[in-house]
Amino acid sequence: MLITTTIRNACTRACCISLLALATLRLKSIYITPRSTFTHLSIGHKFNPILDHFEPAQNYPPSHTDHRPYRTAYVFIGGFGDPPSSYSPLVTVLKSQASRDSIVLTPATPGWESYDNFKTSRSLTHKSWLRSCLSSLHLANSLSDRVVVVGHSTGALVITRALQIYDDDLVDEIYFTGPNLRANKDDASAKRLLLGRLGSLVKFTLPVIKKKVRKAEDGTIRPCDTLNEDYHKSGFYLKAFPVNAIVEMFKLQEQISSSSLSWGSRVKRVVFFKGESDRSVGDMQEQIDLVESVCWAGKVEFFKVKDAAHNLVFEREESGALDLLVNEILRNEIK
Numbered sequence: 001m002l003i004t005t006t007i008r009n010a011c012t013r014a015c016c017i018s019l020l021a022l023a024t025l026r027l028k029s030i031y032i033t034p035r036s037t038f039t040h041l042s043i044g045h046k047f048n049p050i051l052d053h054f055e056p057a058q059n060y061p062p063s064h065t066d067h068r069p070y071r072t073a074y075v076f077i078g079g080f081g082d083p084p085s086s087y088s089p090l091v092t093v094l095k096s097q098a099s100r101d102s103i104v105l106t107p108a109t110p111g112w113e114s115y116d117n118f119k120t121s122r123s124l125t126h127k128s129w130l131r132s133c134l135s136s137l138h139l140a141n142s143l144s145d146r147v148v149v150v151g152h153s154t155g156a157l158v159i160t161r162a163l164q165i166y167d168d169d170l171v172d173e174i175y176f177t178g179p180n181l182r183a184n185k186d187d188a189s190a191k192r193l194l195l196g197r198l199g200s201l202v203k204f205t206l207p208v209i210k211k212k213v214r215k216a217e218d219g220t221i222r223p224c225d226t227l228n229e230d231y232h233k234s235g236f237y238l239k240a241f242p243v244n245a246i247v248e249m250f251k252l253q254e255q256i257s258s259s260s261l262s263w264g265s266r267v268k269r270v271v272f273f274k275g276e277s278d279r280s281v282g283d284m285q286e287q288i289d290l291v292e293s294v295c296w297a298g299k300v301e302f303f304k305v306k307d308a309a310h311n312l313v314f315e316r317e318e319s320g321a322l323d324l325l326v327n328e329i330l331r332n333e334i335k
Contacts, residue, residue, distance in 0.1 A: 073100040073140035079153030106148040126248040169266030182282025214279040225310035275308030
């Protein structure tokens with residue numbers, strides 16, 4: 001009896017200690033905050049939510065006529081944790097070179113509109129990303145005859161799945177920068193864990209985790225996946241990620257891999273861009289094969305950018321990444 005009581009007390013103390021440790025870990029995780037430096041964008045001015053991007057639901061009602069005011073609409077879908085300003089350098093140059101009868105839309109992605117200690121992104125599902133993407137594409141179609149969509153990283157993942165499940169032709173041309181259609185091999189074990197039976201427990205215990213930093217080939221550590229050291233000091237990037245959003249990203253990757261659905265026949269051109277030193281995404285040939293299997297356009301065009309990593313838009317001017325992106329995106333523009 002004494003031994004049983006002793007064992008029971010030991011087990012009770014162990015459980016209490018474990019619960020206390022889990023609670024402490026959870027509280028510590030919840031209060032990890034992102035690094036928000038909107039006032040230090042590389043374009044040299046504070047991001048203006050009115051001038052620099054449109055909120056589709058607030059600016060334009062659906063079009064109910066055959067007349068569309070613009071020839072081309074450029075829609076930019078940001079990646080994981082990206083505010084609309086993540087495309088600012090590219091949008092600035094593109095606006096200056098595109099025809100006057102074109103419009104640029106950079107909608108906010110659900111969960112990343114504002115950084116409220118990840119309150120929104122800790123509870124959303126990938127369906128919110130898909131609805132937002134489709135809403136932006138419908139808006140673009142109501143405004144223009146030709147729609148060009150640009151997706152970065154997880155934004156490319158959202159676009160791919162949205163076009164798979166929606167049975168209408170919404171896009172003419174697609175440009176993906178650092179597409180995240182496949183998980184990086186270093187993230188494979190985390191993906192299996194989070195999508196497995198223990199995933200919910202991990203998500204509850206660690207609702208927010210510190211961002212995994214990438215190690216360059218020379219062994220140096222980069223706080224974000226760009227070679228531009230000036231951006232490391234003054235740019236916007238997250239130092240922590242909400243685990244729920246990571247899980248939803250992994251779910252989308254699984255869905256596009258297992259789906260037999262294809263894109264509409266309207267897509268005429270698909271182009272991939274990837275920095276030579278990009279360590280954030282999965283095998284590029286696998287991703288190209290995946291898109292070619294669902295796209296009527298045939299071969300995917302691919303550009304590997306030297307002296308650049310994942311975040312092509314904010315790389316140094318010498319890399320030529322920004323000029324390459326603009327030239328390719330505007331190649332088929334109707335003058």
